[in-house]
Amino acid sequence: xxxxxxxxxxxxxxxxxxxxxxxxxxxxxxxxxxxxxxxxxxxxxxxxxxxxxxxxxxxxxxxxxxxxxxxxxxxxxxxxxxxxxxxxxxxxxxxxxxxxxxxxxxxxxxxxxxxxxxxxxxxxxxxxxxxxxxxxxxxxxxxxxxxxxxxxxxxxxxxxxxxxxxxxxxxxxxxxxxxxxxxxxxxxxxxxxxxxxxxxxxxxxxxxxxxxxxxxxxxxxxxxxxxxxxxxxxxxxxxxxxxxxxxxxxxxxxxxx
Numbered sequence: 001x002x003x004x005x006x007x008x009x010x011x012x013x014x015x016x017x018x019x020x021x022x023x024x025x026x027x028x029x030x031x032x033x034x035x036x037x038x039x040x041x042x043x044x045x046x047x048x049x050x051x052x053x054x055x056x057x058x059x060x061x062x063x064x065x066x067x068x069x070x071x072x073x074x075x076x077x078x079x080x081x082x083x084x085x086x087x088x089x090x091x092x093x094x095x096x097x098x099x100x101x102x103x104x105x106x107x108x109x110x111x112x113x114x115x116x117x118x119x120x121x122x123x124x125x126x127x128x129x130x131x132x133x134x135x136x137x138x139x140x141x142x143x144x145x146x147x148x149x150x151x152x153x154x155x156x157x158x159x160x161x162x163x164x165x166x167x168x169x170x171x172x173x174x175x176x177x178x179x180x181x182x183x184x185x186x187x188x189x190x191x192x193x194x195x196x197x198x199x200x201x202x203x204x205x206x207x208x209x210x211x212x213x214x215x216x217x218x219x220x221x222x223x224x225x226x227x228x229x230x231x232x233x234x235x236x237x238x239x240x241x242x243x244x245x246x247x248x249x250x251x252x253x254x255x256x257x
Contacts (some may be wrong), residue, residue, distance in 0.1 A: 001085070002163050007035040007103055008086030012076035013094035017046040019202065020094045022129065024055055024062065027092065032103035037062045038080040039094075043070040048094070074177035078169050089162050091178070095202045096156040097129075102198040106159050109194045116164040116189035119153035122199040133257045135197055138249070142191040148238065150245035151179040152253075153191060156199045160185050171227040175219040180227040217243070 009027055013020060027037060039062060041049045049066060056062040063083065067076060081089070088107060092098060102120070110118050124134040138152035146152070155178040165188045170180040182191070220242050224235035 002087050003085045004087050005034055006086035007032065007088040007090055007107070007159075008080075008084035008162075009035055009037045010077060010080045010084065010089060010091045011037055011039045011094050012042060012073050012080060013039065013044065013048055013052075014042040014070070014073075015044045015046045015048060016094040017044070017048045017051055018095075018127075020048055021051055021055065023092065023094050023097060024052070026097040026100075028059065029100045030098065030103045031101050032107065035061060035090075035103065036084075036086060038083050039064050040076040040080045041066045042072065042076050043067055072172065072174055072177075074170055074172045074174070074180070077177060077181070081168060084162070087161060087163050088159055089165075090159045091155050092199075093156060095204065097125075097200040097202075098156070099198045099200075105196065105198060106194055109192075110159065110161065113192065115192045116161040117185055117191045118159055118194055119191060120157040120194045120199060121197040122154045122157050122201050123197050124203050125200045127202065127204055129200075129202070131200070132203070135255050135257070136201075137195065137253045137255070138193055139253075140193045140195070142186070142193075144186045144190070147182055147186040147191065148241075150242055150249060151176070151182065152249065153182060154199065154201055156201055158182065160189070164189060173219075173222055173227050176223040176227075180223060183228060213243075 039052055052064055056064045106118060106120060121135060121137045124132045126132060136154060142152055165185055168181055168184050170177055217239055220239040221235050224230045224238045225232060
C-alpha cells in the first residue's frame with residue numbers, strides 16, 4: 001500500500017562514512033518534508049552503519065537496514081524498493097547531495113505535467129565537496145528507445161511515481177544497475193527533464209567514470225545480456241550504440257565553466 005505524497009529516498013551504501021552524514025543532511029534540509037529514507041548498508045567496514053544508526057535515532061523518517069552479507073548495489077536497491085512505502089521514489093547515493101528545493105520542485109514539475117518519470121540536471125564536485133565547474137544535463141524527453149541508446153539520467157536526480165510504475169526489481173549486476181532500473185521504468189513511462197541543476201554528484205576515485213573503456217564495454221554488454229536478457233549479438237550492438245551516444249552526451253550535455 002503506497003502512502004500518497006510520501007517520497008521514498010532509496011539510499012544503498014558501502015563504506016561512505018566520510019560522506020553519509022552530509023548526504024542525509026541534504027535530505028533533511030529539503031523544503032518538502034514528507035519523505036522517508038530507506039537506507040541499506042551493505043556490510044560496510046567503516047563507521048557508516050554507526051553514523052546512520054545515530055541519525056536514525058534522532059529522525060524516525062530514516063529507516064535503516066543492513067544486509068547479512070555484502071551483496072552489491074543491485075541487491076541493496078532491490079531490498080530498499082521492496083521496503084519503500086512512498087508514492088514517489090527518488091534515488092540518492094550515500095555520497096551525493098541534493099539542493100534544498102529538489103524534491104519540492106521535481107514533484108511540482110511532475111504533478112503539473114502529469115509525468116510519471118523525471119530527472120534533473122546535476123553538477124559535479126570532488127571528494128572534498130568542492131564544485132568542479134562541470135554541469136551535466138540531457139534530452140528534454142527520453143522515450144524507451146532513447147533510454148536504450150544511453151543512460152541519460154544521473155541516478156541522484158531520478159524520481160518516478162510508484163503508483164503508476166509499480167515495484168521495480170533488477171538483475172544482480174555489479175555495475176550499471178541504476179541504468180537497469182531506468183530501462184524497466186521506461187517500459188511504463190517516458191522520462192522528462194526538469195531543466196534545473198538540483199543535485200551534486202561526488203566524483204570519486206574508483207567510480208565508473210575513472211575506469212578503462214574495456215571495463216565500460218564489459219559492463220555495458222553484461223547489462224544488456226544479463227539484466228535485459230538480450231542475446232549476445234544484440235547486446236554487442238547495443239553496447240556499440242551506447243558508446244556512440246556516450247560521446248554525444250559529452251559533446252552536447254556536459255558543460256564546464
